[in-house]
Amino acid sequence: MTEGPAAGPRFVLGVDSGGSGLRVALARVASGSAAEPCGVVASDEPVPTTGGGIDAGRLVARLLPAARRLLAEAGGSRVVAGCVGAAGMQTLGGRLRAELPEALATGLGARRLVLAADVVTGHVGALGGRPGAVVAAGTGLIALGLDGHHWRRADGWGHLLGDCGGGSWIGREGLTAALRAHDGRAGGSAALLARVEAVLGPAAGLPGLLYPRSDRPAWLAAFAPEVARCATAEPPDPVSVAILRAAAGEIAATAAAVCPPVAEPVIALTGGLLRLGEPLLRPLREELAARLPAATLVPAAGDPLHGALTLAARAAAGPLGLPEEPGLLSVHEVPAHDGRVAAR
Amino acid sequence: MTEGPAAGPRFVLGVDSGGSGLRVALARVASGSAAEPCGVVASDEPVPTTGGGIDAGRLVARLLPAARRLLAEAGGSRVVAGCVGAAGMQTLGGRLRAELPEALATGLGARRLVLAADVVTGHVGALGGRPGAVVAAGTGLIALGLDGHHWRRADGWGHLLGDCGGGSWIGREGLTAALRAHDGRAGGSAALLARVEAVLGPAAGLPGLLYPRSDRPAWLAAFAPEVARCATAEPPDPVSVAILRAAAGEIAATAAAVCPPVAEPVIALTGGLLRLGEPLLRPLREELAARLPAATLVPAAGDPLHGALTLAARAAAGPLGLPEEPGLLSVHEVPAHDGRVAAR
Structure with missing residues (x-):
């Protein structure tokens, strides 16, 4: 997996996981803002919640093949950043925070991962990061x-x-x-x-x-x-x-x-x-x-999946420019050549 | 079991079955009105409800020994009438209506049985059968x-x-x-x-x-x-x-x-x-x-168990003098020398 500056288009991944199912989208980024998604994989089946919270393993097992398929269709091989917005992130997201950053770094090359509550991706989707x-x-x-x-x-x-x-x-x-x-x-x-x-x-x-x-x-x-x-x-x-x-x-x-x-x-x-x-x-x-x-x-500019792509594109370009709060919105970085995760 | 006019005191049985448990009371009757109960057996364990409604067999299995114990303590051998007031009688009381009259006639000699919703025994307990x-x-x-x-x-x-x-x-x-x-x-x-x-x-x-x-x-x-x-x-x-x-x-x-x-x-x-x-x-x-x-x-004159005893005493003396309605209040008679039940 290439760790240097990417040649060709740069991609970000957006994920919306909630009670009504799982949606995964890929978008090209240009100068920090996500373009329209180049592809979306949607499923009506929600990611299960167990006693330990949202099942990170099951999410990864469904997310990685979908993301790889979208990448292949778009002619890419890796993503520079991702954002997973999930219902229950605040109270049930412990395993996502523990397991997801490394899994997406290893599986998709994404060294920056944003984890957000679904209300946050909904807000960013609707208002594009503006106050309101x-x-x-x-x-x-x-x-x-x-x-x-x-x-x-x-x-x-x-x-x-x-x-x-x-x-x-x-x-x-x-x-x-x-x-x-x-x-x-x-x-x-x-x-x-x-x-x-x-x-x-x-x-x-x-x-x-x-x-x-x-x-x-x-x-x-x-x-x-x-x-x-x-x-x-x-x-x-x-x-x-x-x-x-x-x-x-x-x-x-x-x-x-x-x-x-x-x-x-x-x-x-x-x-x-x-x-x-x-x-x-x-x-x-x-x-x-x-x-x-x-x-x-x-009117809302976009939906929570749109918000997840916006957050991923911001993370790919630098600081989010939005308040990070535990459980609501956090950025996780995986250093190159090292699997350890640092939550900023 | 004696079928002729009883010598000595005449007894009636009152039962209150609900979500908080089962209570069984015995009272002597004189000229149609129940005296104070001569004994009460109370249990915190509710009678279970199955797919078929309130479990009549389980109710009888707990009710008969309690009634016989109360009769023995009071020096009696049979009851002339009984009243079972139960939560869910309207929607879940089908098996009680089908099985209880004969079981209490056979087991306790009670040839008249009143089946009432708990709200009816509560009403009669509180107001003694008066309108209101x-x-x-x-x-x-x-x-x-x-x-x-x-x-x-x-x-x-x-x-x-x-x-x-x-x-x-x-x-x-x-x-x-x-x-x-x-x-x-x-x-x-x-x-x-x-x-x-x-x-x-x-x-x-x-x-x-x-x-x-x-x-x-x-x-x-x-x-x-x-x-x-x-x-x-x-x-x-x-x-x-x-x-x-x-x-x-x-x-x-x-x-x-x-x-x-x-x-x-x-x-x-x-x-x-x-x-x-x-x-x-x-x-x-x-x-x-x-x-x-x-x-x-x-003020309420008495509680639902008191109401059940009042209804049993009225049934022992003749017509209830209260409106009978399916599921809410019904009188069941078991003819002598014959197990068949007639709902009036």
Whole structure:
């Protein structure tokens, strides 16, 4: 493996590992910025988590063949730097930090490896490393802010402790309102009850449908589109409108908690919850304008895989120019002729 | 076994089977009303539920020896009637309805057996068969109303679909408010965050403490006393006060949904949540007064085991005088000299 300056194109590797699968991308770099990826290998199968955390061996075993295939297709033989963004990096990433740098140095020639939490690759993908706040809203909800010196997180506590305003939160509120109507309790929604009965069957059967499942948050979140549907019916269901207004308030409060104190902050929203569309986005713009009047809502420039490639390209060129924090973002260097790893 | 009119005292059997164990009581009856139990056998071990529902064979195997021991101690040889109140009777009680009447006729001479949901024995225990509403508030929350002709249920949907105002609901609201403060989101409570850190450790560890558990509702409910504690601190924590006020509103709304439309209805509150005391009971009295101004809050006369004995004594004397509904309350008669069971 060549250790001197590379002749021809220089490549970086980006990896996005999460609950919905594993994606590996290769990109050419030019003057420190990643070009569009020259190839992507995607799999729906997540990397398993064992008692010891994310299984580094299984990740490497899937990553190396994919990377080598992409390199061969692009006419390259090694990568100068890589970035692995992974869900659970903070709490479950111990083995990745211990094993991945050397494995990628040995297997792909990558002497610099960035390890990042998925919220960080999401932030860099959305805002390209600029200061600002990124809200990732899907089944759960988490926000990450960057002020140039620090990352700041809010929520992301899961469906029983937070994720306020996310998909499972909206779905749970909708189902609860349907059952209020079923019982004759105050605050119920006959419209939502009708949708429950149409898509899930008799209300009495709901506990038996939900509680035996292991993917309860996702099951709850699957009802969120019904809330949006009732909120835009003619006439609109006022309970559904209120649920989405409350969700918008929660999302705006979470964004405000991490938004950097700069003159004109930018905020990007990412994730599947945006597919609820205007019934959520209209109150969300209003709530954001009320809480963060100076902020500009911008479209996300790219996704977490794009963010991983950006971080890898920055690492290939020199310092990241972003705050490194244990578990959130770290750069690992493997000296030439020596397998030892140094975390900077 | 004597089938003619019994000489000497007549006995009835009451059974309370639920998630916290099994209790069996024997009482002498006089003119249709049960006296105080002459003996109780209690076990902390719940009767198991299998794929086919509550395991009738296991219940009988534990119930018969306990009943015979109580009979022997009281100087009796048979019971004239029994009542089994069980959690899950509605959805999981099929095998009890199929097997229990004959088993208790054969084993104890009981030719009339009442099968009741635990909410019904709770109602009869609390109000003695009078019309009114009973709210059972523990980890979960369910209300049952009786207007003389019908039972009416509200909530009891479990921690992800309802149980609004119950222990896990209050605990979850408290923990969420603590994490809002941790994140710097609006609506947080520094007082609750301090209690989280004192009793559960660093906030960052909460997801790891909660999500691996199978008893998540109970774990959430265990934090409810901390909310009551913060609500009565000097000065009171306004977020905790608001959580208990909201819980009181939910409980009152649930009671109102089942309260019979009579001139002066009675309402009883039962269950472990009452141990939160005045921080919950004060707003609850106010919310009930606002929603049900004609209703009188009465102390529960007895517990579900007491209710089971009352139902057994009524069955021994003649018709129950209460609405029988499949799964909620049914009387099963086993004719003499014949093992066949007739559900009335």
